[in-house]
Amino acid sequence: MHRRVRIAPFEIERFYERWEFSAELMLSSSDCESRPVADLLALEPDAGERLQSLHLGYTEVPGSPELRGAVASTYDLAGPDDVLTLAAAEEGIFLAYHALLDPGDHAIVEAPSYGSAVNLARSTGAEISLWQRRHEDGWAYDLDELERLLRPDTRLLYLNSPHNPTGSQLSAADQQRLVAMLAERGTVLLSDEVYRGLEHDEADRLPAACDIYERALSLNTVSKSYGLPGLRIGWLACRERSLLDRVRELKLYTTICSSAPSELLVALALRHSARLIGEARALVLGNLPPLAAFLARHEELFEWVPPAAGPIGFPRVRDDRDVRAWCERTAAEAGVLLLPGYVYDEPRHVRVGYGRAGLREALARLETHLAA
Ligand SMILES: Cc1ncc(COP(=O)(O)O)c(C=O)c1O
Incomplete structure (x- = not known):
């Protein structure tokens, strides 16, 4: 068992x-x-006043409409209702795995990876295969190897591009091939995009996974590219409602909703992304x-x-x-x-x-x- x-x-x-x-x-x-x-408050003339008069009640479970609207403006197709805000990206990794993986499921995680990407996947009881990249190969993405690892019933793939810790970046052609391989099997893509926007050559920026694949959850945060980790706000964006709903149900047991002042400040920051x-x-x-x-x-x-x-x-x-x-x-x-x-x-x-x-x-x- x-x-x-x-x-x-x-x-x-x-x-x-x-x-x-x-x-x-x-x-x-x-x-x-x-x-x-103060730097954030200086971005808009009424921002200081809005923060001062903000009531510190609970906020909406999926995030304030203002924040979800600002998040949605960073995507082409995902809209405000396709967004679930989180207490930063770390909560998204925890919730997505535990909401979407059951003991005995098969999932693939790229390696090396940010520690929680592997450890939390394993903690669900799912069988985890590592899609290993290597320094000797220039950290190349071997998509043939990924194809060998994928099973007809592989439930989920975790991918982080731009990548922690190597700074490597999947190409657009590889992204398309990878998504086609997943779509064939109905495999969910948990796409950790916390460094999106920091491509050294802007021409390398990939489409957000949630915009090109319905069964993709794009994970992002203001912790990295925005330099605002102390606000502890991140989000998942996904156009397949049933997937996001399962994650939202589990969030009721972790944080319920986000911090009201942080939601206000992050919406402000995103308008000036x-x-x-x-x-x-x-x-x-x-x-x-x-x-x-x-x-x-x-x-x-x-x-x-x-x-x-x-x-x-x-x-x-x-x-x-x-x-x-x-x-x-x-x-x-x-x-x-x-x-x-x-x-x-x-x-x-x-x-x-x-x-x-x-x-x-x-x-x-x-x-x-x-x-x-
Ligand atoms: C790839 C990756 N995903 C997620 C996180 C978690 O980010 P947050 O601080 O928003 O929880 C980190 C933080 O280092 C990270 O590097």
Whole structure:
């Protein structure tokens, strides 16, 4: 008999819980530079007044109409009724898996992946196959391998493009082939699009999965490309109502509804998404050359597949040092925080983040530490 299973430890968040607020300089963050509330309130003349007079009652379960409208404006076909707001993307991963997978179902998760993508899928009791990509292959997407993994009754595929932690990006042609393979089997696509908008070349931006496939749930958040993780708002968009309804039913047991001030601020931010994402993208693109130059200066230690999107990359450490112990020492002694790859089951790698303003200072500090 199949049963639900205990959730494995979330190693990324455990590591950050230990180090994120004690290390001085962040060099591995997966989000872009955050902003003060005042910056958002300055976007519209009446925003401050609206926030001050907001009543702090419960909000609507799927999200306020204002917020769902603002979210829907980021899609071509998905409308406000196709949107379910969440307490950030993490809740979406939890809810989508637990609402849509039953013990004994088959699902596929790409690897390496953000830890909850694998652990929460497994915790449903479903049988999970990993669609593994590899540094040696330039993190290439092997769609023939995916076709071999897919079964006639595969229930769900989790895919994250642009990708955490490699910064790789699926091509439009591969996206189309992948969706056709899923549509043939009725497989649900849980498409984690939290880095959408941060493609280094804007021509690489993919259509949102929910706009091209009815059985796709597009997952997004203001945590990454918008640099607003403290608002804890994300959403799922899906045009097949029965799928979204099942997720909404389960949300009644987790958060019921979102935070009212956050809903207001996120709707405001989304109305100015081109500007906010544009600023984050400019920071990412400005930080990439000094980071690439640093890695090139230390090519005896690091090799990487240059990222195509997002604010993170995943170099491999060439020597045989204990990467986790080295990252912990670097945090403790130099105050620079890198993320060791063991948290992704890739112990020879290290995650670097380049979406923050302090990148040059962190690199200079790391350079001094390496020379010592
Ligand atoms: C790929 C991916 N999905 C989801 C999340 C969760 O995001 P949120 O902070 O909005 O819960 C993260 C956060 O690191 C992520 O990298």
